[in-house]
Amino acid sequence: MRIEAPPRSHAPEAPRRSRWRTVALVVVPLGAFALLLAASLGRDPRALPSELVGDPAPVFALPNLEGGGTVDMADLRGQVVVVNFWASWCLECRDEHPALDAAWDRYRERGVVFVGVLFEDTVGEGLVFADEFETDWPLVHDPGSRTAIAYGVFGVPETFVIAPDGTVAAKRVGPVDYTWLTTEIEGALRAPEPA
């Protein structure tokens, strides 16, 4: 008394094709996900972007740390300028000071100007630091940090090399070393002067 189920008519090659399709459906998304992970896991999550390189450097006219007069970027057009943001409370600024000093000694005769911009610090503390290290390039302070914000400074030290045409040639977040300074300054010196 049983009703026999009629045999189903299935295409014989269907199971094999669908298996390949299943494998592809699993492997392709997984592969894409793995590629995405590989591309992003290798990145340093604390790396900071280097904006402004190749863009015109923000101009500033800031008061000298020792009082009397300003350093005006407009007067420095046509020269290579190294803008170094620093603070007396910043340990890495102490570490990088000898490199800056050596590069300053080497390039000041060739018309390269260094400007140290004090960041989030008092003028008094800045002057103590400058005395201790006998810093002899122009030092300025930045009331309201407007110049630091205009340069997109995250913290100190940060250093910008500005080409004679007024564009930012290089930027370094963190302490500079002598090799980086000489390489970037030489590069900026070779850049064509503004018309």
Add this chain to the structure above:
Amino acid sequence: MSGRTRLWLLLAAAAAVVALAAVLTPGGGDARTADDRVRDIASGLRCPVCQNLSVADSPSALAREMRSEIAARLRAGDTPDEVRDFFVERYGEWVLLAPTREGLNLLPWLVPIAGVLFGLGAWAMLVRRRSSPEAETPTPAERRQIQAELDALEEPG
């Protein structure tokens, strides 16, 4: 009161509540103070010297100075977008707490939608294949067999 009248009354009451709420809600753009506008922008910017704090929430000196920079730019007539662009130009897109919805940034929004659509499609395909139509309509031979067996059942003893 018929069901339809009751429905209309209910809808009218709901509309009245919404309208009242709209009237009572403080402010279009004009009622907002300059501080509110600064806060709006600052809360979308990441403080450069902090870990995961907005410029609006950070007590740091640099964040305070960034807020006064925002205020100065708004006073000078910049639109909020222009102010944000100023910071993005200097600090990169890093400075935005919410990334812009363009390019690769769209991936986290689009991939889940694509995944759901893909899953629905796969499910629909599976369901359709499981219930193949030819299995549902019996062939004439099957009809005859079913009829014969039904007849056999109905015959007494």
